[in-house]
Amino acid sequence: MKISVLGEGTRCRLCHDCTARGFAICAALDKTELRELAQLSRHVRFESGATVFAQANIATSSFSVHAGTLRLYKLLPDSRRQIVGFALPGDFLGLPGLPRHEFSADAIGRVTLCQFSKESFATFAENRPQLLRRMIELAGRELARAQEHMVLLGRRSAEEKIASFLIGWRDRLSGIGRGGEIMPLPMKRLDIADHLGLTIETVSRTFSKLERDGVIQTFASGVVLLDTPRAEALSAGIS
Amino acid sequence: MKISVLGEGTRCRLCHDCTARGFAICAALDKTELRELAQLSRHVRFESGATVFAQANIATSSFSVHAGTLRLYKLLPDSRRQIVGFALPGDFLGLPGLPRHEFSADAIGRVTLCQFSKESFATFAENRPQLLRRMIELAGRELARAQEHMVLLGRRSAEEKIASFLIGWRDRLSGIGRGGEIMPLPMKRLDIADHLGLTIETVSRTFSKLERDGVIQTFASGVVLLDTPRAEALSAGIS
DNA sequence: TGATCGGGTTGATCTCAATCAAGGACAACA
DNA sequence: TGTTGTCCTTGATTGAGATCAACCCGATCA
Known part of the structure; x- marks a missing residue:
């Protein structure tokens, strides 16, 4: 091919x-x-x-x-x-x-x-x-x-999956010198869903929930972590 | 330590x-x-x-x-x-x-x-x-x-997970020259559950279902694949 | 002989995320 | 300007698997 x-x-x-x-x-x-x-x-x-x-x-x-x-x-x-x-x-x-x-x-x-x-x-x-x-x-x-x-795939809730994904993505970006206040997410919601073993609807709902809870803020250009400790706790599987 | x-x-x-x-x-x-x-x-x-x-x-x-x-x-x-x-x-x-x-x-x-x-x-x-x-x-x-x-963890049903696990285990055993009619499963149900992102109850129920359906037969010493094609189909994600 | 225990099974119920369905935001384009 | 399409969001409902609970079975041991 x-x-x-x-x-x-x-x-x-x-x-x-x-x-x-x-x-x-x-x-x-x-x-x-x-x-x-x-x-x-x-x-x-x-x-x-x-x-x-x-x-x-x-x-x-x-x-x-x-x-x-x-x-x-x-x-x-x-x-x-x-x-x-x-x-x-x-x-x-x-x-x-x-x-x-x-x-x-x-x-x-x-x-x-x-x-x-x-x-x-x-x-x-x-x-x-x-x-x-x-x-x-x-x-x-x-x-x-x-x-x-x-x-993540086997043992975590939807909210933990999203938080983990965001924290992991942040770390990878900063690892290649692309860290910054606003974190670009080039992939679509469907990609995130298929990465985390969720559906697109659950991904969307969970982003909304995290935003409502003041953990993140979403923009067309990416995501900002407002409450990093909370996101990290979710990501680590605490609470 | x-x-x-x-x-x-x-x-x-x-x-x-x-x-x-x-x-x-x-x-x-x-x-x-x-x-x-x-x-x-x-x-x-x-x-x-x-x-x-x-x-x-x-x-x-x-x-x-x-x-x-x-x-x-x-x-x-x-x-x-x-x-x-x-x-x-x-x-x-x-x-x-x-x-x-x-x-x-x-x-x-x-x-x-x-x-x-x-x-x-x-x-x-x-x-x-x-x-x-x-x-x-x-x-x-x-x-x-x-x-x-x-x-497996992200995109498959309980039944597919178990079938996949059994087929994969069979292949690994045969890869090290330990293939045979009856396939030993040294790990416990709880280990299988924690490997496949399931609970012990779901693992048990699924083994029972596969046995009821004539796909496998369980013994104290291990498992026999009775309907290998069916198990392989489930494992591949067909049907 | 019966008590205890670990591992496994089965049933009833619940819950989280999937599914089904509708609509909104926005860009591309005729 | 309206039309189309893509992506995303939100609501209503369903369902697969989790959870809760009971019980079985064989091994061990007093």
């Missing part, structure tokens, strides 16, 4: 001033290696809604997110959907060792990625323990996040 | 005929390396119910499961519990890169493990890309399993 690259694929020559540099896998590389890796990669751009890759397809490429947000999701045959995560700048998609994509990924808003052929990336990483360790670290962090999300 | 080692910790000298060899990280090592790794490890044994390590504790050791089953779980402050997985022979616990244990682990029945100091294991792995790649592969597989479990 042809992936829908809308932008031009251009060889990346600008790794040294890439904004995602500090938190992506590239953080493990020195200048020379960086230049070498750039030779193997190309920058690709996807417009909002475009599918970067689809579940179960043979994974011939790996990606490092450069800018934008992606939703990563799995579908059941009857089209029930579970969003297993949102990818942000610095996230790596397409771990070596798994021949097929485990989930589908599509762009929420415009997204740019560094694309590598899995094969050449594997050759490049082959004898670079530093890079391999970095990948283990990223995979471990992702795994920890997945396990935390299992607790 | 002192971990409760009930058995004697003995240096492992028998890696070459270890039963978990084929699917554990050691599969990536040659004879010499195996002997070298054995020098760094010791065999530890835990009796049923014993805690191998606890969530949030500093992780000074890594483990490779040699025999038995463990439940891996996270607790909320009010003692709600989510079992994030069950560990079987060959599973690796305590990835490098994460300073603390992300979950607690305790023995279901008697368990034996190879224990490594994280530090010495890291040194050993340092310049063995083969081993590092193997760990990425295992981490990736674990991540894929976690994501599959998110679909």
Whole structure:
């Protein structure tokens, strides 16, 4: 299946001033290696809604997110959907060792990625323990996040789910230097619902309730946490 | 916190005929390396119910499961519990890169493990890309399993959850050469409930329903799949 | 022999979130 | 300017699974 690259694929020559540099896998590389890796990669751009890759397809490429947000999701045959995560700048998609994509990924808003052929990336990483360790670290962090999300899905109320999601999103944004008073939520209500194991109506009602209770304030451009301690308590599962 | 080692910790000298060899990280090592790794490890044994390590504790050791089953779980402050997985022979616990244990682990029945100091294991792995790649592969597989479990927790009915769990358990057992007509379920109903985001009553009722419908048959020693296609259909989310 | 206990099952009832249904806000566009 | 479509919100009702409660069964042990 042809992936829908809308932008031009251009060889990346600008790794040294890439904004995602500090938190992506590239953080493990020195200048020379960086230049070498750039030779193997190309920058690709996807417009909002475009599918970067689809579940179960043979994974011939790996990606490092450069800018934008992606939703990563799995579908059941009857089209029930579970969003297993949102990818942000610095996230790596397409771990070596798994021949097929485990989930589908599509762009929420415009997204740019560094694309590598899995094969050449594997050759490049082959004898670079530093890079391999970095990948283990990223995979471990992702795994920890997945396990935390299992607790949310299996054992928490709608209100706790929303609060947890907001706190987690805030932390991820601040982790990539995008923290701020007003927190952008690029994904739609339906995406949030499919991420938290809720329906869109319950998500909407719960946002309304949190707003009524003075915990958050919603804007077209995002959400502000008014009562952070309360949100954090809900998120931690206290009360 | 002192971990409760009930058995004697003995240096492992028998890696070459270890039963978990084929699917554990050691599969990536040659004879010499195996002997070298054995020098760094010791065999530890835990009796049923014993805690191998606890969530949030500093992780000074890594483990490779040699025999038995463990439940891996996270607790909320009010003692709600989510079992994030069950560990079987060959599973690796305590990835490098994460300073603390992300979950607690305790023995279901008697368990034996190879224990490594994280530090010495890291040194050993340092310049063995083969081993590092193997760990990425295992981490990736674990991540894929976690994501599959998110679909289960977020988007499936009780009956589908139980069927999925049984099919998944069967596949894992057969993956380590423990497949068979009657499938042992070492964990209790409460463990299954806390794994699937259900209550013990719903688990019990659903087992009864599946038995009434001729899909499974339960014994003290385990479960037999009578109508495998039906169970697989439920597990896949068809109907 | 009976008491106790842990684990499991089953029934009655309740509740939280799903479902069904309607309408509002806003942008794109003819 | 009205029309259409997307996204979101809110209300009414339903239902799957939680909760509450009772009981069963086999093991252990006095």
